[in-house]
Amino acid sequence: MNDLDDEIDHSLFTDPIVSTTPVSTSNLSNLPKLTELDKPGQFRSLQPTDVIGKEFGSVQDAESFYNNYSKAVGFSIRKNEMRRDRQGVITRRRWVCSKQWYRAQKYIQRIEKKHEPTAETREGCCAALKFQYHRNNKFLRSHRSVKDSDIAQLKSWRTVGVKTAQVMDHFVDQAGNFSNVEHTKKDLQNRLDAVRRNELHSSDVYCVISYLTAKTVIDPEFFFEYTLDEDDRFGNLFWADSTSRSNYGYFGDVLAFDAMYKTNVYRRPLVMLVGVNHHKSTTIFGFGLLGDETVETYTWLLRTFLVAMHGKMPQSVITDDDKAMHKAIKTAMPNSVRRLCCWYLERNVQTNVQDGNLTRAFCSSMLTYITVEDFELKWKNMVLKFRLNNNEWVNALYCKRKLWAETYLKQSFFGGMRSTQRCKSMNSFLNQFVNCRLKLYEFMQNIDRALERIRHTETFNDYQIGNTTSVYSTHLTSLEKHVATIYTRNVFFLVRDEIKEEASFSICYFVQDMDRFTYTLKRFGFENLTWTTCFIPSTNQIQCSCKLFETSGIPCSHEFSVMKAMNVQSILSSLILTRWTSGAKHMTDIDCSREVTLTPIMELARYGSLSAKCNKLCYFASKSNDGFKEADRDIEKLTVRMQELMSSSPLASTETVLCPKDKQHVHNVRDPGIAATNGCSARKKTVKVKSRKCVNCGTTGHTIKTCHKTQLDNNSTIASNTLHMLDPCCTENSSNNIATWWYGVSILHLRHSTCMVIFGGAPHNVDIVGEMDKRITID
Numbered sequence: 001m002n003d004l005d006d007e008i009d010h011s012l013f014t015d016p017i018v019s020t021t022p023v024s025t026s027n028l029s030n031l032p033k034l035t036e037l038d039k040p041g042q043f044r045s046l047q048p049t050d051v052i053g054k055e056f057g058s059v060q061d062a063e064s065f066y067n068n069y070s071k072a073v074g075f076s077i078r079k080n081e082m083r084r085d086r087q088g089v090i091t092r093r094r095w096v097c098s099k100q101w102y103r104a105q106k107y108i109q110r111i112e113k114k115h116e117p118t119a120e121t122r123e124g125c126c127a128a129l130k131f132q133y134h135r136n137n138k139f140l141r142s143h144r145s146v147k148d149s150d151i152a153q154l155k156s157w158r159t160v161g162v163k164t165a166q167v168m169d170h171f172v173d174q175a176g177n178f179s180n181v182e183h184t185k186k187d188l189q190n191r192l193d194a195v196r197r198n199e200l201h202s203s204d205v206y207c208v209i210s211y212l213t214a215k216t217v218i219d220p221e222f223f224f225e226y227t228l229d230e231d232d233r234f235g236n237l238f239w240a241d242s243t244s245r246s247n248y249g250y251f252g253d254v255l256a257f258d259a260m261y262k263t264n265v266y267r268r269p270l271v272m273l274v275g276v277n278h279h280k281s282t283t284i285f286g287f288g289l290l291g292d293e294t295v296e297t298y299t300w301l302l303r304t305f306l307v308a309m310h311g312k313m314p315q316s317v318i319t320d321d322d323k324a325m326h327k328a329i330k331t332a333m334p335n336s337v338r339r340l341c342c343w344y345l346e347r348n349v350q351t352n353v354q355d356g357n358l359t360r361a362f363c364s365s366m367l368t369y370i371t372v373e374d375f376e377l378k379w380k381n382m383v384l385k386f387r388l389n390n391n392e393w394v395n396a397l398y399c400k401r402k403l404w405a406e407t408y409l410k411q412s413f414f415g416g417m418r419s420t421q422r423c424k425s426m427n428s429f430l431n432q433f434v435n436c437r438l439k440l441y442e443f444m445q446n447i448d449r450a451l452e453r454i455r456h457t458e459t460f461n462d463y464q465i466g467n468t469t470s471v472y473s474t475h476l477t478s479l480e481k482h483v484a485t486i487y488t489r490n491v492f493f494l495v496r497d498e499i500k501e502e503a504s505f506s507i508c509y510f511v512q513d514m515d516r517f518t519y520t521l522k523r524f525g526f527e528n529l530t531w532t533t534c535f536i537p538s539t540n541q542i543q544c545s546c547k548l549f550e551t552s553g554i555p556c557s558h559e560f561s562v563m564k565a566m567n568v569q570s571i572l573s574s575l576i577l578t579r580w581t582s583g584a585k586h587m588t589d590i591d592c593s594r595e596v597t598l599t600p601i602m603e604l605a606r607y608g609s610l611s612a613k614c615n616k617l618c619y620f621a622s623k624s625n626d627g628f629k630e631a632d633r634d635i636e637k638l639t640v641r642m643q644e645l646m647s648s649s650p651l652a653s654t655e656t657v658l659c660p661k662d663k664q665h666v667h668n669v670r671d672p673g674i675a676a677t678n679g680c681s682a683r684k685k686t687v688k689v690k691s692r693k694c695v696n697c698g699t700t701g702h703t704i705k706t707c708h709k710t711q712l713d714n715n716s717t718i719a720s721n722t723l724h725m726l727d728p729c730c731t732e733n734s735s736n737n738i739a740t741w742w743y744g745v746s747i748l749h750l751r752h753s754t755c756m757v758i759f760g761g762a763p764h765n766v767d768i769v770g771e772m773d774k775r776i777t778i779d
Contacts, residue, residue: 043069043073044073059131062131063095066095075099077097078096078097078100079093080094080095081130082094093130094129095130098121100126101122102122144182145183146188154192167188168185205670209669211444220242221242222241223239225239226238234672235291236288238289238305238308240285240309243455244286246585247285248285248309249312250585251276251277252285252309252314253316254275254315254413254414255275255285256273256318256417257273258423258424259271260423263435263436264440265437265438265439266674268289268291270289271290272284272430273286273287278581279489280491280494281490282422284451288304288305290675291672295327298328299328299332306333315413316338316413317337318418318420319341321345339409339412341418343420343421344419344420345366345404346362346366349397353391353393358388365378365379367406410547416552429450430450434446434450440672461489470484475499475503476502479564479571480496480499483571486581491580494554495554498557499560502558504557505523506521517535518533519565531546532545541572542563542574544556545558553580555571
């Protein structure tokens with residue numbers, strides 16, 4: 001230290017506790033600015049009252065201040081103490097003189113030294129500065145508030161799956177630091193829960209029915225139906241909007257459905273009825289929320305679905321091997337061809353037989369189209385090879401062969417679908433929007449948001465058809481160009497693969513009858529395999545023995561070979577299935593003559609549109625000082641004006657859910673109970689839970705708080721007056737100090753900064769920082 005130390009009273013920087021009296025940061029104007037280092041006299045004239053109780057914007061500002069002070073006085077500083085809270089925020093920071101304390105004696109007294117010790121720099125200097133994070137006013141209840149604008153922004157973020165903690169971090173990032181945010185994360189959660197309860201009104205079911213009724217006003221073709229159980233509880237629900245009903249009219253020849261679990265708080269399984277559209281993408285025909293998975297429930301679902309779809313039956317239905325689904329399909333859709341999911345069967349074979357070679361042999365028999373005689377011979381040889389004659393499960397599977405073998409299903413159209421994987425992939429997609437904690441009203445909103453994203457993808461695919469052109473790469477250019485003009489992009493890729501495959505086939509036999517031309521084809525390298533293709537001039541049709549067109553709806557490579565032999569420049573009209581063409585859908589204009597109704601969806605859409613425009617305004621306004629001032633002034637005026645419009649608007653109401661017409665009937669419907677389904681059955685715990693023992697007596701069945709031995713000890717303690725004399729600052733005469741005993745724990749209500757408690761003969765020092773009234777428990 002130098003001679004300037006005599007002029008500075010360092011004791012003002014050694015106080016371990018900084019005053020917590022609220023002081024505005026504007027008082028920092030008395031301190032010298034960091035840029036005024038050329039005037040060290042201002043630092044030297046500092047007095048203790050100029051520093052104690054002052055506030056800094058950040059830890060870096062406080063460190064810069066003390067570093068500049070030490071530089072003006074003539075010493076250096078170093079970091080000493082730092083504490084953080086659970087959120088990682090620095091709550092206490094201390095800087096000391098670089099000559100503070102002394103070098104440890106173990107380094108000085110070491111005998112064997114490889115190197116010469118460094119020179120001594122520690123001289124026991126006591127100069128130090130300590131700061132604490134000031135949070136008293138910030139966390140007082142009356143000083144915390146969540147604005148309506150913050151809640152609107154929170155709801156917008158939560159709608160797209162952003163968590164509340166992440167939204168809080170966004171608010172902090174916008175404000176600069178935590179001290180500039182007027183609320184905590186818990187305040188956001190509590191306010192959001194209050195908004196949710198307000199939206200739910202009297203019951204969850206009432207909100208759901210009101211929400212669906214409001215959608216019928218917006219979409220006149222929206223359809224929904226629900227049932228009640230014997231206790232007037234909400235039972236089953238089915239709904240489909242106008243787009244889903246229209247899509248079923250175009251692509252309802254193939255139907256697949258499966259149940260999805262853990263989508264709502266009532267554990268009700270969600271059943272999606274899906275198909276494949278002209279882009280070879282999954283399209284949703286409707287949703288069902290069921291109370292159970294019985295035959296009666298599935299039958300009600302399918303019959304209600306057919307009512308919504310004007311009685312149109314699907315040609316084929318794909319499901320897993322669920323007995324309730326199977327019986328319901330036979331009852332509600334008797335003329336539809338049912339197919340079992342091939343992925344489900346392959347998994348079951350591996351689970352029940354546990355032989356990889358058998359699984360591969362079974363898949364070959366299931367997915368390869370051969371004659372019935374060849375299939376029976378192939379199955380018999382497989383059973384003999386793997387010695388499965390007496391296996392009951394394999395025999396039961398063979399009895400269902402007409403539901404899964406390609407040999408028996410080649411005459412039916414399935415649109416290229418062999419499994420319910422489209423349902424499984426849709427389950428994975430919906431998991432981003434739903435979870436087991438959602439109420440039904442929130443569940444319905446999230447389902448609509450997921451459905452909107454699916455529809456957006458389909459719209460983008462429609463855009464690509466009219467604005468992109470495929471690159472031609474096959475040897476049959478004229479046929480390929482014609483295919484590109486009629487089919488959608490994804491279907492075109494499949495047909496183009498068949499055109500490329502045609503190059504490996506050759507016609508080995510040709511027979512001409514009166515009304516038919518028969519071609520026999522062979523593939524290069526497979527001399528034992530032949531395919532027969534017939535062309536009928538009278539009807540301009542081509543039929544192939546591979547049955548690809550009958551099952552998938554696209555022409556096969558054998559048929560392209562025949563068209564090449566006939567020198568046909570464009571694909572025959574009989575081989576064009578309308579459902580795969582770019583003009584498969586003819587959308588009608590939407591009726592927009594209805595009156596605008598305030599709904600949560602509209603309000604959220606308006607907020608999102610305004611937020612996007614304000615983002616641009618804030619970006620450009622922040623680039624200049626004049627722009628910032630003008631934008632800030634105009635925003636204040638617009639805010640006042642919008643508040644006046646909101647208060648005078650007849651639509652400004654807290655009732656954001658449209659009430660159904662039969663309001664009295666809906667109010668009588670009770671919320672559903674917890675459903676017991678096949679997909680979420682309770683599993684028995686096999687792991688033994690170790691019993692918890694009391695740490696006082698060592699027995700099980702209770703804890704130390706309820707231990708009988710502890711109560712006896714405490715009674716004897718109170719009787720013998722073991723409460724010793726307290727510190728003078730906590731005397732008996734003090735009205736602010738109350739001492740009570742409960743199960744061996746001393747609970748003190750204190751208002752002093754420091755006290756000493758003697759319990760069990762051992763003194764315990766308690767330091768209290770600040771003036772807040774706290775309850776401190778001392779073991």
